[in-house]
Amino acid sequence: MRLFILGLGYSARHFARKFGGSFPHVAGTVRDPGERTDLQDIEVHAFSGSRPADATLERISEADVVLVSIPPGSNGDPAIAAFGGVLAGRHRKIIYLSTIGVYGDHGGAWVDEGTPPQAAFERTRLRLAAEQAWTDSGYGNVAILRLAGIYGPGRNALVTLRTGTARRIIKPGQVFNRIHVDDIASAIMAAIEHGRGDTFNVCDDEPTPPQDVIAYAAQLMGVAPPPEEAFETAEMSPMARSFYASSARVSNAKLKRELGVKLAYPTYRQALDALWRAGEGR
Template structure:
């Protein structure tokens, strides 16, 4: 199987590290030479791709692909991969398995209620509206009988180098408290497992929530990380007066609990880190935050 990744970012990198040996060839795109060098995997052929430029060899690589992992965020009006290569992808004669990494943000604010894949999306944030639009565009491409698409709606991503332990060490952690606010999370290793399972899935086009078992208040996660580090957690800050960037503040405008039963029961994914506690324990044991 030949894999092509639109976006050799954090999630794709962890997937390739865990499952790269299953592919005959791996190719993908990045927005900078630095990103390609950081990946540092000799198995991966990297190509530059952004809004202004596209390596001319990408088209040839796509004609060889039979698995496509898409993790590039959409622009407000268009998915960049489809804008540039949609026609080529639609004309490929081979069977193509597409995995599109989306977000549970497409469900919008649900006032803390549980949402599963049957819930009709109702995004309000521009970034989530764009995600839902991109989902539909990729689904339209996959109406061709030669293609299948599995949409993975990811919760908040954490893992090596991106977690509460690192934030505490760097002095950037905040314990922002908003009444009844919870977030789901998902470890990068569990995202990799979900991608692998979706690629192996023989069913029809589908959608899967990729989230942990326990949506939790964000201040509790920081407190647990601080306990592992043997230090006092930062003081609690009221959401209304906390110093947050507009982007960070926007995440608190939505409150939901993402159900993952379909992921586990139908796709067969066994989460290595079902809650933030197992995930942070493993990261601490691996030396994170020290």
């Protein structure tokens, strides 16, 4: 199976590093290939939303698996707009990376793939529209992976503590869901190998108040955690504050049951322990 990755971001790059050897050919897009030196063994193409080069169109037309990691814009999904013509030429496996943010606020209650999404924000509406566009496209067997908050090497509470950017914002009843990038990679591969398309939540076993994660990381590092800040009075950007408008516990039961994914890091504690041993935050 030839793999083409639309958007070589953090999660997609990690997938390519972990499972790229499973494919005879791997290609993907970045905005500016000249600025990227971290993509060895990947044939890199430029794409920033405008018309792609003919060579890019040819490569994606040959792909058996397309991993879509480009977010929608105000005018819809740029990948469908740019590549829909060549993707329509043959049936293939398409994995679309979405977000659990589409569920909206449920007051900390449990939700699963059968819970109707809520488009409380424009970004949520655009995500849902993109999910539907790929599902209805007829371009192939489409799997929608709704990702929780992503963390892993270089992007975790140990790093933010060490750089002095960690905060403990306290909003009673607030929980966030998260997922280690290794487990995202495993979920993508399982979805590729799965016989049909569907929607799956990709998150760990333990939705948790965000301040608890910071406190645990501080304990590992042997440092004092940052002071608690009340959500109501904390200085935050409108975007950061908007994430606290939604609180839900997202179930991963379907991911385990139907895709057979066994999480390497079922809780943030196991993941932070491993990251600390690997030298993160030092």
